Amino acid sequence: MKTPQPEVLIYAEHASDILAKGAALAQARRPFALITSLAIEGGAAREVGSLALVEAGGQMTGYLSNGCIDRDIQHHALEALTTGRKKLIRYGDGSRYVDLKLPCGGALTVLIDPDPDTALLTRAAEALHARQSVQLTFTAPEDGPDHSALTRRFTYTPQHRLVLAGRGAIFRSMAQLGHATGYDLHLLSPDTEDIAATEHLASAPARHLTSPNAPQELMMLDSHSAFITLFHDHEWEPALLRAALDTPARFIGSLGSRRTHETRKDTLRALDVPAAALARLRGPIGLVPSLRDASSIAVSALAEVTAALQDRAV
Structure with a gap:
């Protein structure tokens, strides 16, 4: 034969x-x-x-x-x-x-x-x-x-999960890159146009954020997950980061300058987030500093995520 x-x-x-x-x-x-x-x-x-x-x-x-x-x-x-x-x-x-x-x-x-x-x-x-x-x-x-x-x-181990919360060009670029790289992608955004443009890349329906102060639950985050906030309007971050820091997510990080990151941590301290939890928060994310275009920022940030998630057994 x-x-x-x-x-x-x-x-x-x-x-x-x-x-x-x-x-x-x-x-x-x-x-x-x-x-x-x-x-x-x-x-x-x-x-x-x-x-x-x-x-x-x-x-x-x-x-x-x-x-x-x-x-x-x-x-x-x-x-x-x-x-x-x-x-x-x-x-x-x-x-x-x-x-x-x-x-x-x-x-x-x-x-x-x-x-x-x-x-x-x-x-x-x-x-x-x-x-x-x-x-x-x-x-x-x-x-x-x-x-x-x-x-x-x-x-x-389960496929690495990438959970993005944000809006705008960097959010869209990061979603595209995360999907292309093979992450199990989940998306949260207050912008319905951003959701419409990226939801087809995700493995679950995108969550529409309606209020910066609404309590959040991020049950999709486990020890094989990364969570990133990608906002320029940073009032959306505290509730999301507070919820993320209550999970076993292996990587939690945020977009922004060093000054913004210090302000971010001060806000979370005021919300009684413990110091040990705050120590898990990375920022500003990205291996290459001071980038200005969305695609390069997405590559830089995802490279940091990938490095952090590599200590797994297969």
Whole structure:
């Protein structure tokens, strides 16, 4: 039987996206092979534990390299779907596939499972959707090339969430960039035109803010979240920041000058926000100071958020 040629490769990155795709395929009773990065030596485009899947028609969702071996992984996955047998493949240093080099050096060991436990994967997808971390264990075939990597367990955390409260050009630019970067985006704004322009980027309906002094609840903020206020009219900030500082959000920050930030903290002190909570508030946000255009400010701010959210286990 001739192996079908690989078709589309979708560069999904987060485990929740791969697992959600797998759960949908399982529900539709469509076969797929699950691919997992079990071991890395030296440099690599993805981290150990990264996931991908290949459908029987050849479509690959996710990636394990920066294009240098993904097509070969597709071919092996299609073969595994035909034979029904797991495959453990080593690329790079020490690999028998000498024609496939890893430009970054080192080696990558991947497991291809043509018959994954779809019930387990579906439960994992549901847990990640509910903002809960999950652990998955992967067992390689005993006749694979690397007998020291027979079993690996990885922890997968929910997709990072970016919650933006603001209005104007910077709010819109930040929403566009956050969506393009793959954040689970939530939006709050007093401006209905800004909401109309950005709501399609968010994963939940935008919240229309109607009064600066109205108490706020930010239940969407968890330890995998970042919250940013993007206002030039700073009277909207105190109630929002007070609510955010009562959550376990990993990053809380605000737009503005250093003088504005000191005034902001004075206002929050007057609202009896504890010093320990105020110490969590970052500002002025952004890795590059004194920027004037909205797009650059958004890039600078999101870079700081990304750096703060990187201390996670996968």
